[in-house]
Amino acid sequence: MTTAITIKSTSTDVSNLPVLEISNLAVGYRGNEGFQRVVHEVSLLVRPGEVVALVGESGSGKTTTAQAVIGLLAENGRLEAGAVRLNGTDIAGWSQKRLDAIRGSKISLIPQDPTSSLNPVKTIGAQVAEVLQIHRQGSRAEIDARVIDLLTRVGLSQPVLRAKQYPHELSGGMRQRVLIAIAVALRPALIIADEPTSALDATVQKRILDLIDELRHEYGTAVLLVTHDLGVAADRANHLVVLKEGRVQEQGPTAEVLASPRSDYTRKLLADAPSLGKTRSVSRSISPRIHGRDDAIVVENLVQDFTIGGRRDVFRAVDGVSFTVQRGTTHAIVGESGSGKTTTVRSIVGFQKPTSGRIRVDGIDVMSLHGDTLRRFRKTIQLVYQNPFASLDPRQTIFQIVEEPLLNFDCPPREERARKVQAILDRVGLPQSALTRRPHGLSGGQRQRVAIARALVLDPQVLVLDEAVSALDVTVQAQILALLDELQQALGLTYLFISHDLAVVRQISDTVSVLHNGRQVDSGFVEDVFLRPESAYTRELIGAIPGQRKPTGTDITRSMGAER
Structure with missing residues (x-):
């Protein structure tokens, strides 16, 4: 029974x-x-x-x-x-x-x-x-x-x-x-x-x-x-x-x-x-400057419209977004799903033509590019995607994955390609023994290091990090963030960091743009935006960061009564 x-x-x-x-x-x-x-x-x-x-x-x-x-x-x-x-x-x-x-x-x-x-x-x-x-x-x-x-x-x-x-x-x-x-x-x-x-x-x-x-x-x-x-x-x-x-x-x-x-x-x-740790000091990388001088990325009044269902109806996904990113710094774009983050990034890297506005990356007018000039522009700006389990070809060895961009651009001699691949693997902290392995034989953190190595092998000026640590455990995430900081210091890289995690944004970024329904509702130095947000939406986002709640009387009573 x-x-x-x-x-x-x-x-x-x-x-x-x-x-x-x-x-x-x-x-x-x-x-x-x-x-x-x-x-x-x-x-x-x-x-x-x-x-x-x-x-x-x-x-x-x-x-x-x-x-x-x-x-x-x-x-x-x-x-x-x-x-x-x-x-x-x-x-x-x-x-x-x-x-x-x-x-x-x-x-x-x-x-x-x-x-x-x-x-x-x-x-x-x-x-x-x-x-x-x-x-x-x-x-x-x-x-x-x-x-x-x-x-x-x-x-x-x-x-x-x-x-x-x-x-x-x-x-x-x-x-x-x-x-x-x-x-x-x-x-x-x-x-x-x-x-x-x-x-x-x-x-x-x-x-x-x-x-x-x-x-x-x-x-x-x-x-x-x-x-x-x-x-x-x-x-x-x-x-x-x-x-x-x-x-x-x-x-x-x-x-x-x-x-x-x-x-x-x-x-x-x-x-x-990140939500329980200390924030990053931004004084090391941001300095007073004349607007437009040594800006790696300039976005002015970006507008992106899409037609709906082949009809004349138009959906405005991005509406007048503007920001600049000084060379060697990290700018974050944050917001919830549907805020316009991905659409903004696709325009910046040249995947789509904006409806209007102006985009310059490393001095290049992105909106004027097409054909081979657009293809070669992608040496300047590379992407690291969110999920290292899905962004790497499971059939290729790690050497082949990191080498592939070199084959697509200029294709230097085999010996030179091998030297570059080995050097960049060292740079991201992976052993040479990983070169002959395939992605399934690596941990999540190691796979993301491979994704970063693949992006860096072309010596780009700008990295776009699209939720690049959101799929990782907290300890592995901390290791990748430390690696990104080290690479930025050593190579002078500029980062465009896309995230919905404000705790990570506060830790890694120098400046930030907050998007909501396609509009930029806050922008500026990270600490200014976090301490003095202008919009109710940004205040709601900041208030939703976990790790900030104070124990209530009921919580304390329960905790005290729960002694093991």
Whole structure:
């Protein structure tokens, strides 16, 4: 007979009985050489109404631990030892059929990627209704009404319309709200939130995290939050569990861990977190000057219109944007999705002709270029893309990837190409042994170093860094930012840094332009814009940077009551 699980009261008071208790958990994966253990003797508690954050880099065991709790390990994964107690009942050895009975009703998952986590051929309403139907939560009419209520509760506008739409018709933030609606539909005792906002803009991220907090307070639900963002964990968690290579480095009340980390690894994580670290001094690179003198990039009154659906209707994606970038400095363009960042960059690098305005890069009038002159201009300005896992050809060796731009421009003799490739690999801190390897044999940070090497092998004057560190863990991100700073100092490079992460922007940039709906709403020195923003939109962006929240009385009470 299936053991019943008794759900404790949904009061937000912290109970002595944990909703979740993990004891000495060990998990392994089957590979070519048998089972390899990746999680080692992990233990933690999550009490009602509490948020416990699992933090660490990729490969630290965060997601594997969370998947083990809800019984969703990959096919080659195996729970090798330990207990997973949900309200006192050990569910570690349960079959998938028994676990199906409690998924959604007692324990729910908010997955990381809202794009791939929803069925593209089912309406939003049908997908929210599914969890209610599986657990027989009423008649069809009652379920339909409950779906609209849930979509309303998670803050979706026009919930009746949204229920009839498909996932591709919703923004990323709206899709994430749908996943939260599914997770809270049956008011489970525990929600596992696996990087629930990592793909979202800062303000959308804040709204989603606020929503989870509201629902947690209302229902008394406990949350196991999986995140690599120390700022998010600092803001939202009562208790931190720091993992490295599948082992707990330390854990304790959030305020205590942040104030007095005991392990070297935790101290490094905290030091590397942009939202918790110090800002960069800009005095070294910005000096008083005559406007227009030694400007690597000049953009004046840039306008970019697009026709919609082949009709005469026109959408203005960029509306009168202007800024200059002094040679050897870093200028950031920030804003949410749809703000005009990418369109502005595409015009600057010559991928599209603006409707009007003026663009000069390294003294070259970009708008006058075409044909071979435009192709050769691209030696002057190179791009480093966001995702090092997608931007490198998996079939090529690292040598071939870095060499390829040389083959496309001038094609020097083979010996000279080899010398340049080897030299630039040294410059970005990669061993020569990497030359014969392919991208899949490198870590994320190493792949991004390859992408930077490929961009630098042509000796450009300007690098455009399009969300170049957003896909990286905090420690690897810090290493790449340090590398970029070193390269700028050594080579006199000018950077155009595209990002939605204001914490990183404040750390690396000298000047900044803030875009909103295609318009530039703030611009100037980074510290001036951050300390004295002119627009309400910029103030909202800055306010959404994680790691700034002060503990409330309730948070402090919970943290004190959560001593292990």
